[in-house]
Amino acid sequence: xxxxxxxxxxxxxxxxxxxxxxxxxxxxxxxxxxxxxxxxxxxxxxxxxxxxxxxxxxxxxxxxxxxxxxxxxxxxxxxxxxxxxxxxxxxxxxxxxxxxxxxxxxxxxxxxxxxxxxxxxxxxxxxxxxxxxxxxxxxxxxxxxxxxxxxxxxxxxxxxxxxxxxxxxxxxxxxxxxxxxxxxxxxxxxxxxxxxxxxxxxxxxxxxxxxxxxxxxxxxxxxxxxxxxxxxxxxxxxxxxxxxxxxxxxxxxxxxxxxxxxxxxxxxxxxxxxxxxxxx
Amino acid sequence: xxxxxxxxxxxxxxxxxxxxxxxxxxxxxxxxxxxxxxxxxxxxxxxxxxxxxxxxxxxxxxxxxxxxxxxxxxxxxxxxxx
Numbered sequence: 001x002x003x004x005x006x007x008x009x010x011x012x013x014x015x016x017x018x019x020x021x022x023x024x025x026x027x028x029x030x031x032x033x034x035x036x037x038x039x040x041x042x043x044x045x046x047x048x049x050x051x052x053x054x055x056x057x058x059x060x061x062x063x064x065x066x067x068x069x070x071x072x073x074x075x076x077x078x079x080x081x082x083x084x085x086x087x088x089x090x091x092x093x094x095x096x097x098x099x100x101x102x103x104x105x106x107x108x109x110x111x112x113x114x115x116x117x118x119x120x121x122x123x124x125x126x127x128x129x130x131x132x133x134x135x136x137x138x139x140x141x142x143x144x145x146x147x148x149x150x151x152x153x154x155x156x157x158x159x160x161x162x163x164x165x166x167x168x169x170x171x172x173x174x175x176x177x178x179x180x181x182x183x184x185x186x187x188x189x190x191x192x193x194x195x196x197x198x199x200x201x202x203x204x205x206x207x208x209x210x211x212x213x214x215x216x217x218x219x220x221x222x223x224x225x226x227x228x229x230x231x232x233x234x235x236x237x238x239x240x241x242x243x244x245x246x247x248x249x250x251x252x253x254x255x256x257x258x259x260x261x262x263x264x265x266x267x268x269x270x271x272x273x274x275x276x277x278x279x280x
Numbered sequence: 281x282x283x284x285x286x287x288x289x290x291x292x293x294x295x296x297x298x299x300x301x302x303x304x305x306x307x308x309x310x311x312x313x314x315x316x317x318x319x320x321x322x323x324x325x326x327x328x329x330x331x332x333x334x335x336x337x338x339x340x341x342x343x344x345x346x347x348x349x350x351x352x353x354x355x356x357x358x359x360x361x362x
Contacts, residue, residue, distance in 0.1 A: 089362045176362035201359045204297040219340060220333050221358065227332065228298045229361030239362075265333075267356060269297055272305075276296070278333065280340060 003078045004049050004103075010042040014050045023051075028058045033147070044147040045103045049077045060145065061101055072255050073101060077147075079254045080104035082165065083172045084157045084184055086133040087111070088234050089198050090174030091122035092243030093250075094137055098145045100251060105141065106168070108153040108160060109133040120236045157184060166191040170253055172246060173197045173210070176229075178221045185210055185217040194253055194260070198246040202232025203271035205242040208280075209249050214263045216280060238270060287313045289349040293320055296356045299330065317353055318343035332358035 134152030
């Protein structure tokens with residue numbers, strides 16, 4: 001079954017082009033995929049998906065296939081996610097999702113890029129200072145993987161319509177305030193979507209999968225508006241570590257490799273090399 | 281063994297991240313029988329709102345939970361940055 005929007009004509013045209021034996025052997029280059037999309041009018045992620053369904057591996061995923069499999073890669077191309085917050089965590093998360101070939105990535109952030117972001121936020125560069133983070137994200141993701149359809153929301157997630165949330169398979173909590181995280185948890189529960197939580201401060205961080213109804217965040221966030229990051233700030237490496245742990249969990253959820261409903265939180269301390277799993 | 285010792289409980293207290301500063305990573309504290317988690321916070325000078333996750337023997341608890349001899353109390357600060 002073709003799960004991407006491809007017309008019967010596009011499928012016929014792609015089948016003819018992708019049926020060439022050399023492609024099965026050599027894989028599909030980005031340039032070949034781009035040309036097929038232009039010639040058939042199919043979306044690029046549709047071309048990649050169709051190629052995989054015919055045993056043709058796009059070069060850009062050739063190092064991922066051994067890990068997620070061709071079927072897993074197709075599932076990722078079909079998936080739709082929302083990254084809430086495009087700062088330290090959200091930038092790395094969104095870029096990893098794009099490199100992974102998650103087909104539709106939406107990003108939400110009301111802020112512009114500031115100079116104090118440069119130490120850690122992957123979308124912040126001298127050229128992007130003053131630019132909305134959603135715009136910087138759109139440019140970067142298009143450079144990295146044009147097959148990924150990016151949708152930017154330059155607003156608080158509170159203003160994102162419910163139908164957008166419920167159309168997502170999964171959301172990522174990359175926010176920086178406890179009240180906002182708790183509100184996001186409530187919204188995800190109301191649309192029945194899992195949420196990948198990540199939070200950092202200094203050398204420390206935590207990640208977990210928030211299943212709808214688990215109220216994990218309400219139970220672990222304490223009462224304060226913020227945490228130890230108020231004093232410690234956030235260095236370059238902690239968001240990257242947390243983001244990697246978040247995306248690995250997100251990919252597992254998208255591929256159905258995680259038992260739903262089991263709540264656990266991983267807490268890490270990069271100063272002392274300590275990793276704790278809390279069963280909550 | 282004195283009566284006082286019989287009435288005390290030994291609890292391993294484990295502190296994480298910034299809660300260790302000026303304190304310790306892990307230490308066994310002798311507390312009076314009937315002590316609750318909040319007594320440990322008070323003894324260590326940790327304000328209740330500095331603790332986001334409080335586990336007793338690995339299970340979620342709060343400052344009012346009683347502590348048993350040989351048990352473990354783990355305290356984690358709030359982490360909220362993104």
